[in-house]
Amino acid sequence: MKKFLAICCSIAAGAAAWAGPVQVTAKVDSVDVWQGGLRRVDVEVVQPRALVARWLSDPVDSLHRVVEIQPGVEINYSGPVDTTDLGNDRLQLRRTLLVQPWDSGEVVISNIAIVSGIDTFRANPIVLKVYTADVDSMTTVHDFMPHATQQRHFWDWVPDVVYNYWWAFLLGLLAVAGGVVAYVLHRKGGLRQVLAAPVKPVPPYEKAISQLNILRTRNLCEKGQEKEYYTELTEILRQYLEGRFGINAMEMTTPQIKRAVYATVPEKSASAMMNEILEMADYVKFARMRPLPEDNARAFSQAMQFVENTKPEPEPEAEGKEAKR
DSSP states (O other): OHHHHHHHHHHHHHHHHHTOOOEEEEEESOSEEETTOOEEEEEEEEEETTSOEEETTOOSSSSOOOEEEETTEEEEEEOOOEEEEEETTEEEEEEEEEEEEOSOEEEEEOOOEEEETTEEEEOOOEEEEEEOOOOOOOOSOOOOOOOOOOOOOGGGGSOHHHHHTHHHHHHHHHHHHHHHHHHHHHHTTOHHHHTSOOOOOOOHHHHHHHHHHHHHHHOTGGGTOHHHHHHHHHHHHHHHHHHHHOOOGGGOOHHHHHHHHHHHOSOHHHHHHHHHHHHHHHHHHHSOOOOOHHHHHHHHHHHHHHHHHTSOOOOHHHHHHHHHO
């Protein structure tokens, strides 16, 4: 009987940790702001590890950095999410927002929220005192502007010897530049070697498939190096997105990559696969989660499938030649 009660208590404790409350707190650096000015708002979310938080204050895409969170208040910038493991299966998510009010007077911001799981949680309201600038009504007579000082040019500061013998200095610079070019050409095997036909770059599809096959042979997950495995896996996909679709994924955060893939890649199922890979990688790299072997295999399979589904179609001429063969 005691053993049964202990098991029940363990199950209840696990359920309580799973269904723990989600806390969203917002703090502003200063309540006073000019109309149209920016104020920093730090948002902190504490939630169970198993839930996935979606921020409602994200920009629509990477091109539209300003979104209206409520009438008269815009989110000018959303910083990256800083994730901290609090233990007891709970995570702390921190993010910095720049709000920009356009209405004067006392403005209450109450729409900072996240969707965690299937529920929406809002932060505490923030009150801003928005001031307007005084406008000169021109009711008084203004005096003339004072005399402007003479504007000086760059050559006014050049010494006379340089100004008078500039052609000699120019010839000297050309001679030095010619010597440097000649030295570089000599080190690289001469002008003919430099002007030789460049090596044809490897297409993004072939490069990604080759790198993924090399990553599979390294068996990093079997060695307990899951973080290195997901770091290299996402880096391969980022390079592929840049080479294949022109998405600057190497300089983007995970939410920015998701939006760019959704807006650029025509295959929508590929977007879902990319989202799942990036989310799993973030959990492993930042939340220190240890995935199961099935999760690692699924992430690799989805990466290969994403590359295969988005590879460029063969050119019509190439198809005609293969048909003749």
